Amino acid sequence: MPSIQLAALAFVASLGFVSAFPTLADGRLDVRAKWCAPTETDSRSPCPGLNTLANHGILPRNGRGLTQPAIxxxxxxxYNLDATGAAFLTNATASFLHADGTFELHDLALHNAIEHDASLAHDDVAAGEKYAPVETNTTKVDLLMALSSDGLTFSESDFALAKHIIERNMATPLTARQQSLADQEPPLALNVFGFSREDGSLAMTLKTLESVFKYNRLPDGFxxxxxxxxxxxxxxxxxxxxARKQALNAYGLL
Known part of the structure; x- marks a missing residue:
């Protein structure tokens, strides 16, 4: 962890900031910026969180000309990621930078770079394709929501069940690196959009899950x-x- 923190601090120090985002009077970024669905010519990624920022105009709405300082x-x-976390995720875009130091959201759809199969909201990449689909499979998200254990929220255990189901049906298992990335995505969403339960675990409301994963939209009142x-x-x-997913795997849930 210390090495990650030091690397993050060095990365942050290398960034220069010129904000072009919607801001409030006190200079804070305005997360209430109006949501607009992307057009056919807008660039989008397999990541609901980044797509959401673009749909609200917090990132450029066309998804192009992105810089690491902007991300x-x-x-x-x-999303109030701390400096270490924000730098860690931002640095993951380094390999996508064009000659002018920018990239577009669709660049992140390059298959098996940071994108991977077994998405909870998108289809797997078709055979022979270089880029994965970025369009949300709304039926897939509806089926995901149906796995809620209480019909109101979606918990860590619910995500574990969803991932157990989708991953056990893969013809080719994820690599260790892909699995690590895939396993961290729901917890990141839960930390950003969710809440703590009495037992210390995290959950989000189903309405929040639907808003972010299905519509790439900030939840009302976020x-x-x-x-x-x-x-x-x-x-x-x-x-x-x-741990919950491993328990399901060990039991061989039918």
Whole structure:
């Protein structure tokens, strides 16, 4: 962890910031910016969180001309990721940078770079295709929501069940790296959009899940967590979810 933190600090120090995002009078990024569905010519990624930022105009609505400082600022301000977490995720875009230092959201759909099969909201890549689909499979999200254990919320255990089901049906299992990425995505969403339950685990409302995963839209009334989202917090949630998934795998749920 210290090495990640040091690398993140070095990365942050290398960034220069010129904000072009909707801001409030006190300079904070306005997460209430109007949502607009993407047009056919807008660039989008397999990541609901980044697509959501573009749909609200927090990132450029066309999804193009993105810079690493812009991504870092959006993740830090709109989602309140701490500096280490925001830098870690921002640095993952380095391999997609064009000669002018920018990239577009669709670049992130390059198959098996950071994108992977077994998505909870998108179809797997078709045979022979270089890029994965970025269109939301709304039927898939509806079926995901139906796995809620109480019909009101979606918990770490619910995500574990969903991932157990979708991953056990894969013809080719995810690699260790892909599995690690896939396992951290629901916990990150839970830390950004969810809440803590009495037992310390995390959950989000079904309406929030639908808003973010199905429509790539900030939930009504959303405001960033008052506590910065840290790598440690995401890691703890990931450990709980993976433990539950492993229990399901061991039992051989039918």
């Amino acid at each position: 870092f600022e959006a993740l830090s301000t709109a 405001s960033p967590s008052t506590t910065p989202v840290s790598i440690a917090a995401v890691g703890a949630s990931t450990a709980r979810m993976v």
